[in-house]
Amino acid sequence: MTSESLIEVNNLSFSYDTRPILNGVNMRMQRGQVVAIMGGSGSGKTTLLRLISGAIQPTSGHVKFAGEVVHELSRDALFRLRRKMGMLFQFGALFTDLSVYDNVAFQMREHTNLPESMIRDLVLMKLHAVGLRGAHHLMPNELSGGMARRVALARSIALDPMLIMYDEPFTGLDPISLSVIGNLIRRLTDALGMTSIVVTHDVQESLKIVDYVYFIADGVIAAHGTPKEVRESVAPFVHQFVHGEEDGPVPFHYPAQSYEKDLELEDCRV
Amino acid sequence: MQRTTMDLWVGLFVMAGIAALMVLSLKVGNLNVYNPSQSYILTGNFENIGGLKVRAPVKSAGVVVGRVTDIQFSTQTYDAIVTMSMDSRFIFPKDTFASILTSGLLGEQYIGLAAGGDEDMLTDGDKIMKTNSAMVLEELIGRFLFDKAAEE
Amino acid sequence: MFRHALSAIQNIGHRVIEGMWRLGHASRFFILVLLKSGTSLRRFGLVIRELYFTGVLSLIIIVVSGLFVGMVLGLQGYETLQKYGSESAVGTLVALSLVRELGPVVAALLFASRAGSAITAEIGLMKATEQLAAMGMMAVDPVSRVVAPRFWSGVISMPLLAAIFSVMGVYGGYLVTVVFIGVDEGTYWSQMQSAVDFRFDILNGFIKSCFFGVAVTAIAVFEGYDAPPTAEGVSGATTRTVVSSSLVILGLDFILTAFMFRGVS
Incomplete structure (x- = not known):
């Protein structure tokens, strides 16, 4: 069972109207792995996450999660499956009308009949894991960006999922928060024995923590390998991407993104 | 806001609303003067x-x-x-x-x-x-x- | 020339099709909300929480406006009626105007701009900040967890607010005509009681406000849920909530009045 892949993506294609986004993607992810999916903007990374979570239907191909084909499930079965998944959104997506404590307790209250005293213990344990036990009484608007994302992380591990997907977890963070989040992803994945999929632009930070990397460009897997293989790769695309070179197979593509990030323009693009 | 405070306010609001309906029926309207059931x-x-x-x-x-x-x-x-x-x-x-x-x-x-x-x-x-x-x-x-x- | 006319007609057609499509979309969403209301009934705490925001927080504007509308009605009604020597009918005028029309309609218009816009903005922002998507990912249906409790809180608070508005208006009229001008107190109440009928006036006014409550909150939750997830999208949706619910209230009021008070002067 452990050697079997938790997630299998087989020949997956998706088009938006007539515009193809993904074109025959294949992936394997084992339990306990942290897998990064990298690629330029609009290369279909987020679409891939939405396909894995069953939020949208693929045009062809399929995604298998723990042996079940995600998009063939009924609505109820899909919701049952999603209890085994967690997702960390780009800016955390905390419920702004609930306190930090209630945010983390949300899923426990919705999906279990645990007594409130046990929920309290669980919530404090989850918050302790992300180092924010002392902030349980705060409201989301009182948190910094990095703290909000840590709370969101605590919320997504509330029901001990088998898989957590991170949609650009490093966007808009200072270097300290950035490495805190990076290390948390690694540590929680190992401690809880789950699988993590990290969609990111941040090459250097993610190469430190991941087990395997997929590069997506123009809707196909352009390259994949372990961080070591990636760093030493001489394939022009990977080399350009990892080292952030201005010119290469993708002229001006990624550097433009980097500039935008430097100006923190991404924060405005809510 | 505390849950109980909120409950209290909502309770007061609903009671005020029902009281208003009673006032309309009895004081403004003719429900007390003329009851069609009898x-x-x-x-x-x-x-x-x-x-x-x-x-x-x-x-x-x-x-x-x-x-x-x-x-x-x-x-x-x-x-x-x-x-x-x-x-x-x-x-x-x-x-x-x-x-x-x-x-x-x-x-x-x-x-x-x-x-x-x-x-x-x-x-x-x-x-x-x-x-x-x-x-x-x-x-x-x-x-x-x-x-x-x-x-x- | 011919080309211009053709494109103008095409434009009209396009708008009509667009409008019909949106209406159908809204109706489908409305039915979806009704079907997914089970959670709201099972966990009534969710509705109570929203009742605080839609009902309790709308109280001040409703009470103050009701009082002033009643005072103005009393003053104007007295001025006009005394020319015909029938100032004793001022209570009837105030009460009938409020109970039949102004109570439900003005309270609903205020409710749309106070609570309706807040509901739209809140749901729209939850969508824009991916809170609704996050909820979906946690296997919690946002329609039953977020939309339905807000819908029901609006449906419950609207008739109560309209009743409070009318009562405040009647006492506002009392304040001006009886306390300040000096119309006989007994005349004020007895004229009112002999003219206002429970079934025809009060019950119909109550039914009207129930209809308005459903219409306003249905529009508000739909606009919020349907808003483009951007700052402009949410602000546009909030404006649309106020504009379209005001128009729907007035249109619906005409239709309901035509049905309820036809043949009864």
Whole structure:
């Protein structure tokens, strides 16, 4: 069972109207792995996450999660499956009308009949894991960006999922928060024995923590390998991407993104 | 905000709303004056009802004792059959006189009941025999002019 | 020339099709909300929480406006009625205007701009900040968890607010005509009671406000849920909520009045 892949993506294609986004993607992810999916903007990374979570239907191909084909499930079965998944959104997506404590307790209250005293213990344990036990009484608007994302992380591990997907977890963070989040992803994945999929632009930070990397460009897997293989790769695309070179197979593509990030323009693009 | 404080406010709000509905029904409306569940029906034939409308009050000595519930035209007698729903607290003798009156010069029209002296009382479904039609302004003026012309 | 006319007609057609499509979309969403209301009934705490925001927080504007509308009605009604020597009918005028029309309609218009816009903005922002998507990912249906409780809180608070508005108006009229001008107190209440009928006036006014409550909150939750997830999208949706619910209230009021008070002066 452990050697079997938790997630299998087989020949997956998706088009938006007539515009193809993904074109025959294949992936394997084992339990306990942290897998990064990298690629330029609009290369279909987020679409891939939405396909894995069953939020949208693929045009062809399929995604298998723990042996079940995600998009063939009924609505109820899909919701049952999603209890085994967690997702960390780009800016955390905390419920702004609930306190930090209630945010983390949300899923426990919705999906279990645990007594409130046990929920309290669980919530404090989850918050302790992300180092924010002392902030349980705060409201989301009182948190910094990095703290909000840590709370969101605590919320997504509330029901001990088998898989957590991170949609650009490093966007808009200072270097300290950035490495805190990076290390948390690694540590929680190992401690809880789950699988993590990290969609990111941040090459250097993610190469430190991941087990395997997929590069997506123009809707196909352009390259994949372990961080070591990636760093030493001489394939022009990977080399350009990892080292952030201005010119290469993708002229001006990624550097433009980097500039935008430097100006923190991404924060405005809510 | 504390959960209990919120509950308290919502409780107060709902109570205020229900109290407002009660005030509307009892103080503003006529639910306490006239309860249709305890009523009996009377009818009366009027030669001319003028501007009488359904829901017009039925008054006796100025007090509302019922309401007009229906007005029909009879093809047998060629007059109007007015159905009244009467408050069952008020009963009237058989020879009660019903006339269509106007409150003020231009006010709404209502049915005025003047009690007679009969020992028998009107009961549910009875018909008031003694009726007086509405005064119609045109007829009054017409009669006035006719009388004037006759004098000369 | 011909080309212009053709394109103008095409434009009209396009708008009509667009509008019909949106209407159908909204109706489908409305039915979806009704079908997914089970959670709201099972966990009534969710509705109570929203009742605080839609009902309790709308109270101040409703109470103050009701009082002033009643005072103005009393003043104007007295001015006009005394010319015909029937100032005793001022209570009737105030009460009938409020109970039949102004109470439900003005309260609903205020409710749309106070609570309706807040509901739209809140749901729209939850969508824009991916809170609704996050909820979906946690296997919690946002329609039953977020939309339905807000919908029901609006449906419950609207008739209560309208009743409070009317009562405040009647007492506002009382304040001006009886306390300040000096109309006889007994006349004020007795004229009112003899003219206002429970079934025809109060019950119909109550039914009207129920209809308005459903319409306003249905529009508000739909606009919020349907808003483009951007700042402009949410602000546009909030404006649309106020504009379209105001128009729907007035249109619906005409239709309901025509049905309820037809043949009854």
